[in-house]
Amino acid sequence: MQRLYRNCYAMDRKCYEEYGLTEDLLMEHAAEGMARQIRERFDAGARVLIAAGPGNNGADGITLARLLQGRYDVRLSLPLGAKSAMAKLQLERARKVGVPLAEAVEAAECIVDALFGAGLSRPLSEEITALVERLNDLEGFKLACDIPTGLDERGVPSPVAFRADLTVTMGALKEALYLDAAKEYVGRIECVDLGVERLLYEEESTTYLLEESDFLPPLRRDRPSAHKGSFGHAAVFCGEKEGAGILAGSAAARFGAGLTTLVIHEKLSAPPAFLMLSTTVPPRATALAIGMGLGEYFEEELLEKEVVDSSLPVVLDADAFAKPELLQIVHQENREVVITPHPAEFARLWKYLMKEELSVEEIQENRFELARRFSARFPRIVLLLKGANPIIAHLGELYVNPLGTVALAKGGSGDVLSGLIVALLAQGYEALDAAIQGSLALALAARSYEGADYSMLPTDLIERLGSLSSEE
Numbered sequence: 001m002q003r004l005y006r007n008c009y010a011m012d013r014k015c016y017e018e019y020g021l022t023e024d025l026l027m028e029h030a031a032e033g034m035a036r037q038i039r040e041r042f043d044a045g046a047r048v049l050i051a052a053g054p055g056n057n058g059a060d061g062i063t064l065a066r067l068l069q070g071r072y073d074v075r076l077s078l079p080l081g082a083k084s085a086m087a088k089l090q091l092e093r094a095r096k097v098g099v100p101l102a103e104a105v106e107a108a109e110c111i112v113d114a115l116f117g118a119g120l121s122r123p124l125s126e127e128i129t130a131l132v133e134r135l136n137d138l139e140g141f142k143l144a145c146d147i148p149t150g151l152d153e154r155g156v157p158s159p160v161a162f163r164a165d166l167t168v169t170m171g172a173l174k175e176a177l178y179l180d181a182a183k184e185y186v187g188r189i190e191c192v193d194l195g196v197e198r199l200l201y202e203e204e205s206t207t208y209l210l211e212e213s214d215f216l217p218p219l220r221r222d223r224p225s226a227h228k229g230s231f232g233h234a235a236v237f238c239g240e241k242e243g244a245g246i247l248a249g250s251a252a253a254r255f256g257a258g259l260t261t262l263v264i265h266e267k268l269s270a271p272p273a274f275l276m277l278s279t280t281v282p283p284r285a286t287a288l289a290i291g292m293g294l295g296e297y298f299e300e301e302l303l304e305k306e307v308v309d310s311s312l313p314v315v316l317d318a319d320a321f322a323k324p325e326l327l328q329i330v331h332q333e334n335r336e337v338v339i340t341p342h343p344a345e346f347a348r349l350w351k352y353l354m355k356e357e358l359s360v361e362e363i364q365e366n367r368f369e370l371a372r373r374f375s376a377r378f379p380r381i382v383l384l385l386k387g388a389n390p391i392i393a394h395l396g397e398l399y400v401n402p403l404g405t406v407a408l409a410k411g412g413s414g415d416v417l418s419g420l421i422v423a424l425l426a427q428g429y430e431a432l433d434a435a436i437q438g439s440l441a442l443a444l445a446a447r448s449y450e451g452a453d454y455s456m457l458p459t460d461l462i463e464r465l466g467s468l469s470s471e472e
């Protein structure tokens with residue numbers, strides 16, 4: 001797990017004030033971090049085009065030009081000149097080692113965007129918008145310095161953004177790089193130390209980035225005498241769209257629940273043979289999941305009695321967010337509760353619980369902030385806000401999972417996720433661990449799918465659950 005930050009200003013200040021480092025030194029490390037990435041990928045002689053802006057992001061780019069000069073065919077483009085003191089100083093040095101200025105943006109094997117980073121203060125002008133579009137159209141490998149140009153603090157293009165294959169970010173990881181919209185632009189993200197180890201640079205944070213190595217597959221069945229009752233009993237409500245419940249139930253069984261029952265209203269057409277059926281929650285159930293394809297089948301009294309009045313750990317998803325009787329559960333703070341809304345469901349939930357209207361766009365642009373506010377209001381509840389980079393919130397701490405792929409953008413992926421989480425709750429995991437591990441398992445299952453991304457089915461995800469490991 002790595003830490004995430006809203007910005008790095010306070011940590012940069014610590015470097016200057018406490019460690020006695022200079023801006024020059026930090027910048028040299030920033031540029032060397034980018035140079036390393038380029039040297040690893042390109043042979044001597046390759047053409048490297050660096051588009052540098054007027055501030056210190058540009059200064060990083062100009063410093064990079066100096067570091068690469070001599071080994072590579074470097075071209076430096078300065079469409080707005082050099083304005084900050086550091087940019088001017090670095091340009092003077094770059095000139096002295098013979099870095100050539102590019103008259104126009106030309107094709108290159110490696111294209112570096114160092115136009116604007118943390119200091120982007122307004123939307124890009126027409127001229128810079130056209131330049132960024134031209135850079136995006138070039139064919140080479142694209143490297144962004146710190147933050148792709150045009151991405152604002154909400155991770156949204158303003159109005160366009162550089163589309164990087166790799167973003168080399170300085171000092172520490174920033175939240176804006178992990179907003180859903182930013183996933184289109186950042187590519188792979190690498191963080192560079194700025195003159196001191198990350199441990200010394202970073203301050204406390206309550207926001208974390210999940211990594212593959214955080215995934216721990218469900219406990220192995222290492223007690224030869226164990227029986228099905230040793231691994232919990234997941235009860236999954238299966239409503240109007242029965243496929244959703246069947247997917248969740250199948251995922252729960254595959255992810256280790258000893259028993260899985262579909263709680264149904266009437267006879268199902270063809271349930272998988274390993275799932276049991278019941279019209280009530282079985283007395284020995286150890287966790288519940290409700291909402292996936294639920295619709296209107298179940299009477300309010302039954303839901304009150306079997307779900308709201310129960311003390312079992314529970315996953316609330318999908319249609320559960322349209323049922324005020326089920327939403328009372330969010331106030332039951334002594335219960336293990338995981339809620340898994342996608343952004344439109346979160347808008348509905350927010351309106352009901354916080355009495356505020358939010359559009360899906362507002363949610364997507366403020367995901368971190370809203371997850372924090374939700375967690376401050378309902379600290380014991382585990383919120384898993386779905387998206388390209390789901391955010392899990394609990395007791396004011398946030399965990400972001402960047403590992404999922406676009407292959408998951410298909411009906412049924414979320415049903416599988418609910419099944420994974422209820423399987424872990426049924427086996428005795430705490431709600432936060434169940435949400436984190438379920439979310440990682442879903443992402444890793446998607447990444448292990450070998451077919452074309454458009455072709456993956458929820459059942460492919462379920463099949464892969466048995467062979468996941470953190471080295472996937």
Ligand SMILES: NC(=O)C1=CN([C@@H]2O[C@H](COP(=O)(O)OP(=O)(O)OC[C@H]3O[C@@H](n4cnc5c(N)ncnc54)[C@H](OP(=O)(O)O)[C@@H]3O)[C@@H](O)[C@H]2O)[C@@H](O)CC1
Pocket residue numbers: 012023026027030053054055056057058060083084115116117118119120121122123124125128145146147170194
């Ligand atoms: N701090 C440190 O210790 C370290 C910082 N480092 C590096 O510094 C970067 C931050 O540098 P920064 O603060 O100078 O901001 P930056 O992104 O260059 O932009 C500011 C300039 O752009 C201009 N400008 C802004 N928006 C514009 C627009 N839409 N259209 C046109 N112009 C626009 C703005 O002009 P102004 O608003 O003043 O008119 C100003 O000239 C950071 O991302 C990292 O790469 C590393 O070296 C490590 C150590």
Ligand SMILES: Nc1ncnc2c1ncn2[C@@H]1O[C@H](COP(=O)(O)OP(=O)(O)O)[C@@H](O)[C@H]1O
Pocket residue numbers: 318342386387388389390403404405406407408409410411412413414415416417442
């Ligand atoms: N582009 C994407 N990248 C990563 N994960 C995605 C992407 N699109 C969807 N997902 C994940 O897939 C799941 C979709 O859930 P949901 O929208 O509830 O689907 P459904 O209700 O049809 O099962 C969520 O876990 C979400 O985070």
